[in-house]
Amino acid sequence: MRLWPKATVVSERITLADVCELSGFDRQTLAALSELEIADAPSPGQQGAVEMRDLRSAIDASRLALSGMVRFVGASRCQVSRPAPPSLPSIGPGDEAQLETPRPLREEPPAAPPPTLRDLLLKEIQRRPPVAGARVEAEFNPADRQVLALTASSCTFRITLGEPDRHGVATAAVEINGATDESLRVQIACHVTWFAPIVVARRPVNRGMTIRDVDVGVVEMKLSTSDRDFATHVQDVVGRRSKSFFPAGQVIATQALEDVPVVTRNQLIRLVSVVGGIRVETAARSTDVGSMGDVVTVRSLDDRVRVFEAVVTGPGEVTLAGRNPTREEGARVAQR
Template identity: 25%
Template structure:
């Protein structure tokens, strides 16, 4: 069987060139660290870091690790030691992260690999539109799963952290309630009649008073002693109750 020159060239292109390219890639893979190896090392490291973080913090959550693509032209010398990995930022493996992948062998090098850790937790969100200065009730909020790595203003994980408190800004349905938008609600209002408790280790005296300002639980307010007429500062201990230490 004979081949023409054109047929022979086509045969070489179809059979030998792919083989030569494969051999070239195989030879190269034996001398360089490829981007896929860096991505794999980063993913395995972050999977361990997130699992350890959740265990230490006793947090129930699901997570997903995404490692950014690297330039396929990246070529680093093949490392004769196991690759080392270190979390550069942030302090905890949540949200955007950067991992330093290093070779500490005879031809040392380091490269920074960006990634994203999606950490999904149940957080407090609004069930309906809520107005500024409104007191949060059970019908106003619920728990919903969110990627907390995206919640730069923080979040609450328990309804009890919000119930009975006051909103400092309006909130829309399904909007996450950040801690900065919650303040203790006043349990004493200006003009309320209150009971002043004055005590020390041996004496406990009660007297009627009048609140001269609003006050949340634990806050200090001005109170007028209705017996003496004196104005004092007392700590709010409950609705209609204030305390001063003697």
């Protein structure tokens, strides 16, 4: 049991744990010693003292039966201090209003400002993108600055937005209530410019070439008011065949692309038929050119009269279209 030279207490009584370091005891004895009271604490703001003999007397007077079994070390005398409580300012009549209002533990975020007429017009324009993923830039007439600054907190607006003309100018008819005693109707013009991701050629794309991933890329470009012949995703053009030449950097026009045929005319193909859950395959000859999903006509190899309609389902493969053939028809196909 080591007595400290100085200690500070806050309660009315001094305990062993306040002035001593206790070690070498079992858990139950340690808890009892820690709460063992030695003397009264000094008054707030005052100092007192505890001596080694006070510790011995407290232990001998307890029911712990530790007399002669405890080793006392450390200081012979411990100076004990008891701090005074913080002083509060006196509050006289009428001083309550001067006290600072306590702040909440978590400050609420500031409320968003009410939208202006300009904000509402931009939101209305953005609801009509020419293509998915497009962004808009709008330029208003400086003469409409005061009207555009009106907020929804003081006014109500009814907006009718027209389509942009060939120069990109859209006109909005706005009915405003609350700004004056009577309803106010104004016409606001706005120059609208749209930007969108557009597929362009990374390298020259020759006529008759099947487009690959490395041949094209996506860049953000300004949209014209009339031309909409473009793609916005690379997967919309990859795997298709170009009918025109595209130099590097030029927009890939979708009308200048065609699907690559996977079945050609007079090609020997595989004809698939499903009869009662049984898949039957036989050889046939195509009489059409077709891409994936196209309906083409095919002819049996040994029957030049009978023609089947089939759907292109893969390179050199078609599946009978329309109704499933009867068992007799399926057997006839299988025999051929």
